[in-house]
Amino acid sequence: MNKAWSALEKAPEGSFKSKLHSLGLKLLSRVKPSEIFLKSIPKQLTGVEVVFPSSLNPRLVRRRLRHIALRGTIVHKNYFYGSVTLLPVTSAFAGSEKLLELVSDSSKNRNSPEKDHGNAAAENDSEKETHPPLIMQASEELERLIGDGNDVSKCTLKDISKVFDLNTMDVLKYHQQQN
Incomplete structure (x- = not known):
C-alpha cells in the first residue's frame, strides 16, 4: 500500500494519478488525529x-x-x-x-x-x-400464461410463480416496482 501511495505521490502534475493523490490527501486531512492515533496501536500490544x-x-x-x-x-x-x-x-x-x-x-x-x-x-x-x-431458453408455457403481454394481472403472476417455482411475493413486489 505504501508503494502504491508513493507512486501516486511521484506522478506527473495534472495526471490522473496526481489528481487521485490530491483527493486522497483531502480525504486524509478530514480524518481526526485521534483516529490516526488509535489506528497506530497494534492489537498485539x-x-x-x-x-x-x-x-x-x-x-x-x-x-x-x-x-x-x-x-x-x-x-x-x-x-x-x-x-x-x-x-x-x-x-x-x-x-x-x-x-x-x-x-x-x-x-x-x-x-x-x-x-x-x-x-x-x-x-x-x-x-x-x-x-x-448463459443459457437462454424460450418457454411456450410462459408465452401461453402471459398471452398478449399488454397487461399482466396479479392472477397471471401468481400462476407464473407456481409453474416456475418462484416466490410469489418477490414477483409481485418486482412487478409493482416496475410499474
Missing part, C-alpha cells in the same frame, strides 16, 4: 508507555486517554452497526455485478485489457477460469 509533560496531572492524562479510547470505541461500533445494516444493500450490488458477468459475452472476459499478455502464468490462470455459459 500488551503495554503502553505514555510520555507527557511533568506539569500535567497523570490522572488527567490517563482520563484523557480513556476518553479518546471510549469515544473511538463508540464511533467504531456505530460505523460497524451501520455497515451491518447496509450489508443487504451492498450484497445486492455484488449480485448485480455477478449477473452482469454471467450475461456478458464471455469472449470479452477473455480479451479484457487488464489481462497481462506478457505473463504466461497469468494467461494459464485466466484459461483455468471457466465462466458458466
Whole structure:
C-alpha cells in the first residue's frame, strides 16, 4: 500500500494519478488525529508507555486517554452497526455485478485489457477460469400464461410463480416496482 501511495505521490502534475493523490490527501486531512492515533496501536500490544509533560496531572492524562479510547470505541461500533445494516444493500450490488458477468459475452472476459499478455502464468490462470455459459431458453408455457403481454394481472403472476417455482411475493413486489 505504501508503494502504491508513493507512486501516486511521484506522478506527473495534472495526471490522473496526481489528481487521485490530491483527493486522497483531502480525504486524509478530514480524518481526526485521534483516529490516526488509535489506528497506530497494534492489537498485539500488551503495554503502553505514555510520555507527557511533568506539569500535567497523570490522572488527567490517563482520563484523557480513556476518553479518546471510549469515544473511538463508540464511533467504531456505530460505523460497524451501520455497515451491518447496509450489508443487504451492498450484497445486492455484488449480485448485480455477478449477473452482469454471467450475461456478458464471455469472449470479452477473455480479451479484457487488464489481462497481462506478457505473463504466461497469468494467461494459464485466466484459461483455468471457466465462466458458466448463459443459457437462454424460450418457454411456450410462459408465452401461453402471459398471452398478449399488454397487461399482466396479479392472477397471471401468481400462476407464473407456481409453474416456475418462484416466490410469489418477490414477483409481485418486482412487478409493482416496475410499474
